[in-house]
Amino acid sequence: MDLALDLTDRSVRSASLHQALRDALGDGRLKAGDRLPPSRALAKDLGISRNTVATVYERLVAEGFLESRVGAGTYVAETTRHRRDSAPGSLTPRPGWRWAPRPTSAEAAVPAYDLRVGIPDAELFPFETWRRILAAESRLRGHNPGTYASPAGLPRLREALAHTVAYHRGVRADPGQIVVTSGTQQALDLVARVLLEPGDVVAVEDPGYPSALDLFASHGARVVPVPVDEEGLVVEEIPEQARLVYTTPSHQFPLGVRLSLPRRRALLAFANTHDAGIVEDDYDSEFRFTERPLEPLHALDDQGRVIYVGTFSKSLLPSLRTGYLVAPGSLVDSVLAAKQLTDGFGPVQPQAALARFLEEGLHARHVRKASKTYAERRSLLLETLSTWPVEVLPSAAGLHLSAYAELPADLPERAAAEGLALDTIAAHRLLPGRDGLFLGYGAVRTESLPRGLDLLADLAGWA
Numbered sequence: 001m002d003l004a005l006d007l008t009d010r011s012v013r014s015a016s017l018h019q020a021l022r023d024a025l026g027d028g029r030l031k032a033g034d035r036l037p038p039s040r041a042l043a044k045d046l047g048i049s050r051n052t053v054a055t056v057y058e059r060l061v062a063e064g065f066l067e068s069r070v071g072a073g074t075y076v077a078e079t080t081r082h083r084r085d086s087a088p089g090s091l092t093p094r095p096g097w098r099w100a101p102r103p104t105s106a107e108a109a110v111p112a113y114d115l116r117v118g119i120p121d122a123e124l125f126p127f128e129t130w131r132r133i134l135a136a137e138s139r140l141r142g143h144n145p146g147t148y149a150s151p152a153g154l155p156r157l158r159e160a161l162a163h164t165v166a167y168h169r170g171v172r173a174d175p176g177q178i179v180v181t182s183g184t185q186q187a188l189d190l191v192a193r194v195l196l197e198p199g200d201v202v203a204v205e206d207p208g209y210p211s212a213l214d215l216f217a218s219h220g221a222r223v224v225p226v227p228v229d230e231e232g233l234v235v236e237e238i239p240e241q242a243r244l245v246y247t248t249p250s251h252q253f254p255l256g257v258r259l260s261l262p263r264r265r266a267l268l269a270f271a272n273t274h275d276a277g278i279v280e281d282d283y284d285s286e287f288r289f290t291e292r293p294l295e296p297l298h299a300l301d302d303q304g305r306v307i308y309v310g311t312f313s314k315s316l317l318p319s320l321r322t323g324y325l326v327a328p329g330s331l332v333d334s335v336l337a338a339k340q341l342t343d344g345f346g347p348v349q350p351q352a353a354l355a356r357f358l359e360e361g362l363h364a365r366h367v368r369k370a371s372k373t374y375a376e377r378r379s380l381l382l383e384t385l386s387t388w389p390v391e392v393l394p395s396a397a398g399l400h401l402s403a404y405a406e407l408p409a410d411l412p413e414r415a416a417a418e419g420l421a422l423d424t425i426a427a428h429r430l431l432p433g434r435d436g437l438f439l440g441y442g443a444v445r446t447e448s449l450p451r452g453l454d455l456l457a458d459l460a461g462w463a
Contacts, residue, residue: 003046013048017056025065025076034076036066099214112419113452117254117400117441118284120314124370128413130353131363137352145348152326152337154351155182160358161310161324168364169282170299171308179335180324180346184283187309187325188212191244192219192336194218194331195277205233207428209253212246212281225430226254232259232275235266244277245270249297250285254428254438256395256402264297278306284314287369287374291395292360304328312354314399314442315367322346322354374399377441377449384453388462390436399442404434411459420455 003020007013030313034163036042039057043050057074060066067077130428139145149414152158158175165171179186196202198220204213206225217223226237233247245267249259259267272280280297299306327335339345357363381401385392390403407424408414426435444452457463 002425007046007048011340014052014056016020017046017048017052019057021056021060022065030076032076034075034077035072036074038073048138060405064166072351078172094380096220097219099218100313111416111421111447113421113441113455114422115422115439115441115452115456116443117423117440118314118318119440119443120317120399121373122317124366124373124380125317126366130357131439133356133362134353136348137223137356138349141355147178149175149335149345149348151343151345152176152178152413153346154348154355157355157358158353160355163361164358165308165310165326168286169310169328170295172299173308177326177329177332178338179327179332180322180351181339182321182325182343182346183313183318184281184309184311185211185215185385186343187340188215188246188279188281190325190335190338191277191279191307191309192216194334201239202240203238203242203399204246205247205252207254207425207433208246209248209281210428215287216244226313227431227433228257232257232263233267235263235270240274242274242276246279246281247279247297248283249283250294251395251398253281253424254304254400254402254425255393256400257393257437258294258396260292263357264294264300268301268303270417271400272303273306276305279309280306282308283309284317284398285312286397287399288397289371289375289378298326301404304330307331313322315370320350320354322350344406371448373446374441377444377446380449381453383442384457385452388457388460400438402436402438404436405460407435407437414459417458418455418459420452422456424433 003017003024011402021030030036036057040050043053046053056064057068061068061074064079065077066074068074077244106406155175157180158178161178162173162175162401165173179190181189181190192215196216196219200221202216202221202223203226204216204223205228207228208225213223224239224242227234232249232252233245238245247259247267249264252259253390267278269278278297278301282296296308298306305328306329309324310325310456312320313323318441325335329447378401382392385401385403387401388405388406394406395401402425404425412422412424412427423438425433425438441449454463
């Protein structure tokens with residue numbers, strides 16, 4: 001325990017120690033139930049007499065701040081409550097900073113009917129298998145745990161990722177092109193650091209993914225919304241000066257449509273003509289329910305324009321905080337340098353466990369098993385949507401469906417009050433356009449989905 005006190009005047013040492021301990025109790029450094037150092041040990045650390053420390057402890061016990069337990073030591077009394085420093089501080093963010101933390105799903109009350117998007121069913125995750133693998137890989141085969149790791153990630157994991165994305169998604173990548181990240185958000189941050197200067201134009205889908213828009217804008221980019229229709233991103237609406245295009249072509253977020261093959265080719269031609277980069281965010285296409293998916297943009301790219309981004313937040317768990325990007329060879333060193341500057345390297349033990357999870361086919365097995373559950377929920381949702389006055393948008397993959405609809409303005413608030421969590425299309429638009437719902441079936445229990453949908457129909461006036 002570090003205490004700041006003036007020991008130059010022997011006559012006030014007791015008072016100085018008393019005040020220092022009171023300050024520690026007041027500002028929370030010492031909390032209810034904390035054990036204080038033995039008087040002999042504290043006296044030795046401070047270079048004062050043990051009697052002085054014992055006297056101060058006795059005084060604080062008498063004042064009710066401490067309690068002495070026979071044979072156990074001196075503890076902060078349970079009744080002690082520390083005060084928080086309410087000083088606002090004089091430092092302020094840089095000019096132009098306008099972002100504040102957003103509430104997360106972990107901070108909100110658990111809804112009875114959770115139809116939000118982007119949340120997988122944690123009950124489907126094989127926790128026992130994961131714990132076994134994590135324990136087995138804790139010694140880090142092939143890596144000295146006492147050394148700093150590569151910013152690119154554990155080589156075993158990068159090799160496993162290269163095989164996985166090639167086999168399941170047709171993404172041809174050398175392990176040396178793969179950088180392991182803390183989810184999609186860090187991957188986008190690395191891209192922005194390497195490619196964007198303040199004032200550069202970034203074209204984004206509208207409606208689109210708000211966290212990506214905010215990230216690019218936080219780097220000083222000028223974010224330009226580009227409309228999305230039934231064929232995906234409207235390529236001819238992309239501004240010619242765009243330095244970067246952000247897209248979710250396999251399962252557009254939030255509408256769920258696919259970027260058509262002609263649009264994919266047009267987007268690549270645009271990038272080649274205007275010297276632009278493309279971020280292909282393939283966030284949840286592991287779960288497929290209808291026709292065979294179109295080839296990723298990355299597989300069609302022969303000029304090294306596409307940066308492919310993937311994540312395990314949907315196929316496994318968001319709490320694993322593991323994603324990756326596949327960078328063109330011309331960007332690999334720069335992306336690695338950005339990763340090293342901002343993060344050093346990621347946690348190696350979970351990476352080793354994930355590598356084994358992929359190597360042994362356990363990830364593919366989990367996706368197959370989870371897909372059966374999600375397919376059942378998706379069918380229930382589609383059956384109900386067919387009876388509502390909505391226009392369901394085509395979707396071949398992912399964990400949510402979208403539908404255009406006329407909605408009461410206060411629907412989300414009234415739904416939340418009834419324990420029903422959902423998202424609207426309008427909340428993800430910058431441009432004028434139709435409203436509607438996008439309904440996640442990842443987190444909601446299969447048996448409670450019909451009741452949740454009945455409640456939604458009542459609130460929306462469709463019952």
